[in-house]
Amino acid sequence: MKPVIRWISIASSCLVWGLPFAMEEPAPVSRVAVTAELERLMSEHGFEVRGIEQTADALARVEGETLSARLQALLENFDYVLVQTPTGGIERVIILGEKVAYLPPPIVVENEAGGNPANDSVESGAPPGEIVLSTQRKGDSHLLTLILEGPNNRRIEQVLLIDTGADQVVLPASLVVSLGLEAGALREQQVQTANGTIQARVGVLPALWLGETRIPEVSAAFIEDQRLGGQALLGMNVLGRFRMTIDDANSQVTLASK
Known part of the structure; x- marks a missing residue:
């Protein structure tokens, strides 16, 4: 015969009078x-x-x-x-x-005269045809704070990792709604990054701002946040338009017109 296991529960209303009640210490976190x-x-x-x-x-x-x-x-x-x-x-x-504390630069709204949004990471005095941006360091990698422009001039500040192995800009899927993009306008496509081929939904941003320089009609691949780890990538569909020089000592990147 199979053994029969009987579960016996003790009602929580049963109390033993006269004994001190002691709270159990929470188990230490391993x-x-x-x-x-x-x-x-x-x-x-x-x-x-x-x-x-x-x-x-x-x-x-x-x-x-x-x-x-x-x-x-x-x-x-x-x-x-x-x-x-x-x-x-x-x-x-x-x-x-x-992880380090990050203080984003202030977003400067386009002025009445139609000027470009400024980014205080742009260094003054750069030669004509050059864009000089300050970077954040993450190990051997460099991060840039840029402005993404969606439909109806909607703009979002975003930190992107410089990734020469990515064939295009790669963004977390959570930004689709924030940027005001229509989900139906995105197409399924495999995209190449430095970490391999990933399935994504691809669309076109009206523009991406490198400091005061507006890059129009930028293709962007949107990948589920969990798969991407929340880290956006700046790929070669933008970087390939320039001759790029990275200054590790001063944490700067220079993008010069080809």
Whole structure:
């Protein structure tokens, strides 16, 4: 005969008088070395991590039922990009660096005379035909703060990672509504990035602003935020129009007309 398991519950209304009531201490949150845990997960699930050296000495929580959730907890103090397989698995994790407080430059609205929106990261005194922009550093990568222009002159400030391996601008899908784009106007397409080929919805932005320079009709690929890790990319459909020089020492990028 199979054993019968009986569950016995004790009513919560039963109290023992005369005994002091003590609150249980909450269980301590488990924390592990990020590098060691990433290496364990890589071995177990077969994905690749780039920039793992930046997690040296870092500790993080261990929680989550899925691999994505565990990685999110482990890397909560880092900026990173998750690249997923077509079936939803994790193919690659790219760690850009530790999160730092970011103070965006003020957005300058177009003036009555029809001037261009300014960006205070533009350096004055640049030679004619050159655009000089300040960058933020994330490990070996450079980030630019630019203005995206949607229909009806709607403008959004966005931080984009300079990615010469991306064939076009890549943006989080959450920006489709914010920019005022019609979802029906976007087409399904595979796009190439430095991290591989990714399925995306592609449309055209009325413009993208590099400081005071307006680049009209810019193709942009929108990818689900979770797959992109929230990090927008500035690809070669914009960068390829210029001769680009990156000054690591001064955290600047110079874009010169070809």
